[in-house]
Amino acid sequence: MHELSICGSIADIVTRRAAGRAVKVINVRVGQLRQVVPDTLVYCWELVSADTPLAGSRISIEAVPARIRCRSCDQVTDVGAIPVFACGGCGGFDAEVVSGEEFLITSLELAGEVASS
Amino acid sequence: MGRFHRHDDGTVHAHDAGHEQEHAGDRAHAAGDHSGYATGGERVEVLERIFAENDKTAAANRAEFAAAGVRVVNLMSSPGAGKTTLLGETLARLAGQVRVGIIEGDIETSLDADRLAGFGAEVALINTGNGFGGECHLDAPMVRSALPRLPLGDLDLVLIENVGNLVCPAEFDVGEDARAMVYAITEGEEKPLKYPVMFRSCRLVVVNKVDLLPYLGFDMDGFLGNLRKVNPVAEVMLVSARTGEGVDAWCDWLRAVAVSPRPGGLPSRGAWPA
Numbered sequence: 450m451h452e453l454s455i456c457g458s459i460a461d462i463v464t465r466r467a468a469g470r471a472v473k474v475i476n477v478r479v480g481q482l483r484q485v486v487p488d489t490l491v492y493c494w495e496l497v498s499a500d501t502p503l504a505g506s507r508i509s510i511e512a513v514p515a516r517i518r519c520r521s522c523d524q525v526t527d528v529g530a531i532p533v534f535a536c537g538g539c540g541g542f543d544a545e546v547v548s549g550e551e552f553l554i555t556s557l558e559l560a561g562e563v564a565s566s
Numbered sequence: 567m568g569r570f571h572r573h574d575d576g577t578v579h580a581h582d583a584g585h586e587q588e589h590a591g592d593r594a595h596a597a598g599d600h601s602g603y604a605t606g607g608e609r610v611e612v613l614e615r616i617f618a619e620n621d622k623t624a625a626a627n628r629a630e631f632a633a634a635g636v637r638v639v640n641l642m643s644s645p646g647a648g649k650t651t652l653l654g655e656t657l658a659r660l661a662g663q664v665r666v667g668i669i670e671g672d673i674e675t676s677l678d679a680d681r682l683a684g685f686g687a688e689v690a691l692i693n694t695g696n697g698f699g700g701e702c703h704l705d706a707p708m709v710r711s712a713l714p715r716l717p718l719g720d721l722d723l724v725l726i727e728n729v730g731n732l733v734c735p736a737e738f739d740v741g742e743d744a745r746a747m748v749y750a751i752t753e754g755e756e757k758p759l760k761y762p763v764m765f766r767s768c769r770l771v772v773v774n775k776v777d778l779l780p781y782l783g784f785d786m787d788g789f790l791g792n793l794r795k796v797n798p799v800a801e802v803m804l805v806s807a808r809t810g811e812g813v814d815a816w817c818d819w820l821r822a823v824a825v826s827p828r829p830g831g832l833p834s835r836g837a838w839p840a
Binding site: 451454455458459461462463466467469471477482483484515521531532533534535542543552553554555556558559560561 | 589607608609610611612613614616617619620701702703705734736737739759762763766794795796797798821
């Protein structure tokens with residue numbers, strides 16, 4: 450749903466970091482709690498990058514599961530597909546999210562030749 | 567075939583299907599040395615947060631609100647949960663006590679802004695239509711664009727009525743002090759589990775349309791149990807914007823927000839105002 454505007458932000462970052470070089474792959478790390486639908490992001494990227502110097506590049510997504518660490522017993526628990534933010538050890542709810550909120554461009558893979566446009 | 571490369575820790579693998587699982591939780595990945603192992607072109611490390619630009623603008627908004635001494639609540643819900651009706655009731659009760667400004671997100675129309683215009687509050691409308699059918703959320707730059715249309719220095723409280731949507735608005739910090747949700751019992755008990763990010767990000771959940779409880783078979787305990795699974799610390803208020811039940815408690819919360827010290831840190835989570 451908001452993948453379209455996210456692709457706009459991605460295009461800004463990639464354009465700046467590529468500095469005119471042709472990009473083949475944009476590696477994106479997405480946490481489970483980021484509510485980004487991978488297929489939608491990939492599709493929206495085709496729309497947003499079309500007719501730009503980034504046309505033909507694709508987004509590759511590295512998914513990161515959500516995990517919490519209990520502040521009482523220190524156990525790390527997977528949040529799971531049906532999310533429950535309770536400790537798998539003691540059942541406590543006082544926990545911090547240790548992974549799953551990532552959303553960043555990790556790297557670009559360049560085509561090895563200068564973009565023509 | 568995948569693209570083989572080697573990490574600092576000596577592992578070599580292909581970038582292809584299955585890559586996601588390999589890297590789950592691999593914090594060292596970002597610092598890996600890829601030189602000499604790429605089969606195609608060069609690899610450029612980026613490590614930039616995709617929301618960085620939005621968050622920079624959100625920080626600027628937050629600074630501007632702080633300088634003006636105004637508190638800001640980002641109000642979110644599904645379409646039809648009753649945000650605008652509740653806001654109308656709210657403005658009527660706070661008139662003459664709390665100086666309220668409204669930032670109104672609406673995909674195409676001024677219908678909600680028109681409904682609120684009669685209550686004496688300053689209303690700045692943001693139409694989010696952009697040629698792609700409209701944005702599904704407000705982001706920090708959109709809110710920033712509305713600020714010149716509000717007399718911030720003359721206000722105590724700004725209420726941002728976000729676009730009706732349980733997914734996207736949760737992702738965008740707009741510079742608010744607190745987030746609150748309006749949740750209608752017509753939406754069912756399971757929604758906290760389906761939209762955990764939204765429910766987790768709110769300090770307060772206003773459970774609206776409780777006048778319909780006798781007719782719906784809504785399992786309030788089940789709903790509250792689901793809410794606690796994803797957000798154990800959210801405050802909950804039972805409200806009917808239509809009958810006025812509970813609206814005073816919500817207005818008291820807003821009054822407390824308007825006069826309380828700024829919470830600091832992220833706008834989400836935890837009890838506030840103190």
